Amino acid sequence: xxxxxxxxxxxxxxxxxxxxxxxTLLSVNDGILVSIxxxxxxLKVKEAELLSVAxxxxxxxxxxxxxxxxxxxxxxQAPNHQNVRxxxxxxxxxxxxxxxxxxxxxxxxxxxxxTLLGYYLQYDLxxxxxxxxxxxxxxxxxxxxxxxxxxxxxxxADYPESYIDLRWETMIKNLHIPxxxxxxxxxxxxxxxxxxxxxxxxxxxxxxxRSVLKKSDN
Numbered sequence: 001x002x003x004x005x006x007x008x009x010x011x012x013x014x015x016x017x018x019x020x021x022x023x024t025l026l027s028v029n030d031g032i033l034v035s036i037x038x039x040x041x042x043l044k045v046k047e048a049e050l051l052s053v054a055x056x057x058x059x060x061x062x063x064x065x066x067x068x069x070x071x072x073x074x075x076x077q078a079p080n081h082q083n084v085r086x087x088x089x090x091x092x093x094x095x096x097x098x099x100x101x102x103x104x105x106x107x108x109x110x111x112x113x114x115t116l117l118g119y120y121l122q123y124d125l126x127x128x129x130x131x132x133x134x135x136x137x138x139x140x141x142x143x144x145x146x147x148x149x150x151x152x153x154x155x156x157a158d159y160p161e162s163y164i165d166l167r168w169e170t171m172i173k174n175l176h177i178p179x180x181x182x183x184x185x186x187x188x189x190x191x192x193x194x195x196x197x198x199x200x201x202x203x204x205x206x207x208x209x210r211s212v213l214k215k216s217d218n
Contacts, residue, residue: 014141033058035193054185072097
């Protein structure tokens, strides 16, 4: 209960701090979920630059992949050899990339005030907020769903005494969903969405998570 109240008050506070036109834009929530993923130059938030960002709608039981948002971003510094090995994105791939501010404005139009979903979402939001705060006046006010948390609940129900492996590949295998090439923002956003939808079909979506929180408060 306390965690939920804190998230509610955090959203209210951030909404008050938002500059226009973003306050109006980010107040819109039609119930659609948005699975989001970012590819960056570093796992350290302070050092990370955005290379690409993708988002896809989950509309009830439908994954709207055709309406997905995906953008390459021109980084201030060219990706090094390690980045190229991980993401497969070469410096020449960014020749048609979009400026960061333009990409962020388009992303905000896409997500609105909808709930965001992802795998280790906290990192992606931390990187996004680093660049969004100067525009918005505050961090994103959107609620978030961590798909690995719902996966943990599902596995723990059957194996309460076991270690729950939250690695990406393990989750895909146990949920029996397709394995797409990793470290591609659109592939990862779609995969996280499929993870959530599979868990939701088994009774471990957002409603289950809220019921678990209610029971723990009693």
